[in-house]
Amino acid sequence: MQAEAVRRGELPPVEEVRHGVWSVAFEFGDGIDDHSLGYVVEGSDGALTVIDPGWGVEANLDRLESALADVDHSLADVDLIAVTHLHADHLGGAEALRRASGARIALHAAEQRALGERTSDAAAADADIARWGAPRDDQEALVASWGSGRHLPALTADLLLGDGDVLPIAGRLLRAVHTPGHTAGHLCFVEPEQRLVFTGDHVLPRINPGIGLGGRTGTNPLTDYLASLDRMVALDVAGPDALEVCPGHEYRFVGLRGRAEALIEHRADRSRDAAAALDALDRPTVWQVAERMSWSGGIASLHGYRLGSALAQTEWHVQDLGRADELRAA
Template sequence: MTDAASRPAPPAPVSAVQALALEQGAPPPLEEVRHGVWSLAFPFGDGDYSLGYLIEGSDGALTLIDPGWDDDANLDRLDAALADVGHAMEDISLVAVTHLHADHLGGADRVRRASGARLALHAAEQRALDRRAAEALEADADIARWGAPADDEEALVAAWGSGRRLPHVTADLLLADGDEPPIAGRRLRAVHTPGHTAGHLCFVEPEQRLIVTGDHVLPRINPGIGLGGRTDANPLTDLLASLERVIALDVAGADALEVCPGHEYRFVGLAERARALVDHRADRTADAAAALDALAAEAQRPTVWQVAERMSWTGGIASLHGYRLGSALAQTEWHVQALGRAGELRPSS
């Protein structure tokens, strides 16, 4: 769900065990981040993992941010982690998720059933979950418009359109920007950061100088955009505004926020990393502009595919298939729209 790594040097890890785990391709062990705040890894796929966070309230109740991929092994991992910190499943009173992707939200319903916790997410994320079936058909129409080679279309529909099978879940508590989920003795604030998905949330704990960033800001990976359902807004425009929002939250020096991301490792330097992500997007927009210029010089009214073909992709556009190709073509169109040049594209027939 991410693009290739960016050029500027990534921020240094704060957590040595997480950095080592990344190097060795193994999930890092449970780690205490602050008093009453722990990070834990939830494996998924082929050696990948996401990072979740347990936060203890002054009443002993726990909040779990991002329960990870949905499987038995991850519930066992959570059980073991809880025992390690002197807690049990019933102590989890709230499961909060940064966004709807299966490696973050996936296990939410399983943990909710096991613990009796309430599930909280952003209202836009719930809307996206509720609209998934209808949107899949609209995504099929996008695929037809993009003009990808016929060989790719079937795989695109399977992975990006109506062929996608996505789980549904209903939250108990809908969060909006600025809301503080109920945690005794702590002020954890939800910050709406649309872009990666429309209802993506970060959670900031100003007193502890912590921010849980989900997939909005990661230390080395450039998160993809618009991967959480259709919106009226351009996800690229949303992302750039959301990056500015977290840049404004960071303070340089001793009061700098420590970033608790959804993957990789914790780091300090949120503003700098967010600026690198802004720059990465500016590069992609410039790439799209150059492709449009070249095609205009050939007096062509291109399809989205033809623009994407001339942009640079890690491994080249021909190496992308299914979901990754769908994401690349959608991103191409958003970059073209952000340039105000959508009118240069060939209209759908």
Template sequence: MTTVPPPAAPAPDPISPVQAAALRDGVLPPVEEIRPGIWTIAVPFRSGTADATLAYVVEGTDGVLTVIDPGWASDDGPEVLRAGLRDIGRSVDDIGLVVVTHLHADHLGAAAAIRRASGARVAMHRLEVEALRREHDDAVANDADIATWGVPDDLRAGVVAAWGSGRRIGLGRTEEPLADLLVEDGDLLPVAGRGLRALWTPGHTAGHLCFVDVKDGLLFTGDHVLPRINSGIGLGGRTGANPLGQYLDSLVRLEGYGDLEVCPGHEYRFRDVVTRVRALVRHREERTCHVAGALDDLSSPTLFEVASRVPFSGGIDSMSGFLLASALTQTAFHVDLLGRGDEVRPA
């Protein structure tokens, strides 16, 4: 019998009145100065939607701007970023550094265009550069995994298209070179007069970074910790490690920063990262229990049969393509973490 832990805490409240109002009204929040010389600009994924990346603009004492996660390059995202910079009396030309939390297009996408326009350097973790270089080969290699998962025939092509060899290149790569500056755990970013330090937080992707600014009391969390969304795991290419195990370790790393204001890559800013981290850990523990329960109940199941017993939001029956691929890979990480991989039958 597997005991499922108590439900996770509710999502934290927004601390910014303008972000709270935007959330309520389903619109993009306006540009906001969150500390002297630090602003957030909501860069939309697609025109006319409130789905956005929160780009953070940090001014150095030399006047040079650093942008953390400039957002997606498609549609009107770059124009919204330019307009946001105009609002604060600056322009793309003033950007000297673009630093990204991870390789996904909604964070890295606009970096190349900014580099072209202003000569800004682009910085990210070494593992993100490697994953971007391997992206096509990794996608092809995923086909062999997908073939063993027991995905029903009518859904398999969609999973291959989203996760395997059918995947179109474009997690974020727009051109070479991918990075001018490699950032490692503990590195201080070259931003004059600021104290922005990188924290390596693998899990969502292998080279995901958070940034700690103790002086200004801010913690930039990218997609590692979001206020309402449970981040996907292992979405940055193939690695030798179990991304779920890495993710749980990376969550615990943030517990030392409970007094900082959390600046995530999406949604809204909030306080008390420790409570949110514990809710996310509990969510994963619940999922591990459901996977363990499925393995207890089923005799030699396929990965798809195990995943079918896990109460994913919306239910696996409603999933196809990328969502289904992500649900299946996450189930595989839980199985692996339980050390019960030999109980799952390759289809």
């Protein structure tokens, strides 16, 4: 049903995923025609956990309220908001939901750190942009969208999660799995008994997730992301016990292992592109390497945030190859 709705460009309806687990679609803000998927999980005491309450627009709180009413609940029953990562389409609605329900917000400690360090992170991103050597015409838009002009909300969580932590939900064993890559503190949540895994933006059915989109840690987000995909491969099993993936966008699917392997392969292709560019060029800038990599639509079609993301990824691919010393700063 979700896949059909996505194909028709509609907001998917509320669906019961398992007994006491529902999927709710939330719309984007800023006039963007898209949606994210959040999930409501009921504990044995009737208390509710909302995983990723969507973008912080009023319509989403109304949508959640009516979804809960349909299953004989209200916003007051929500006592935990578990967030996969700090992006507006996942975390944005958390503050309003906390205010409306009194629920606690839980996220990974690295996401909290990234929210706190967003000013110094942005200054470091400006220095990256200066080094990459993108065309002069693109510089301003890069700083505005990828560097110090980029806006991240402030938020203080009530509960900081680490890898392996079990969410405080009565009668359920829902475990946090730290999957850095898309952001530094990205979390997946797995409930082995129900054969469910909530993957946020780490693994999506069709989209190749961007990487390094929140929190600077001194590690390479690509290397982190590949290790986090390996964890997904290890988590899943073939056959009737395969996990059902509840992603943050698009639709639910079975086949986590195959999808994670395909994402790893996609990154290997990009690394091969980067290696070929380094072989062909004498001390190129990041921009010159990126020009020779395959981006859907080509590098010339990318501007602002998408261009910033492409150039950052290029540099991380080169670093992951161990060939960063072959790059030249602009």
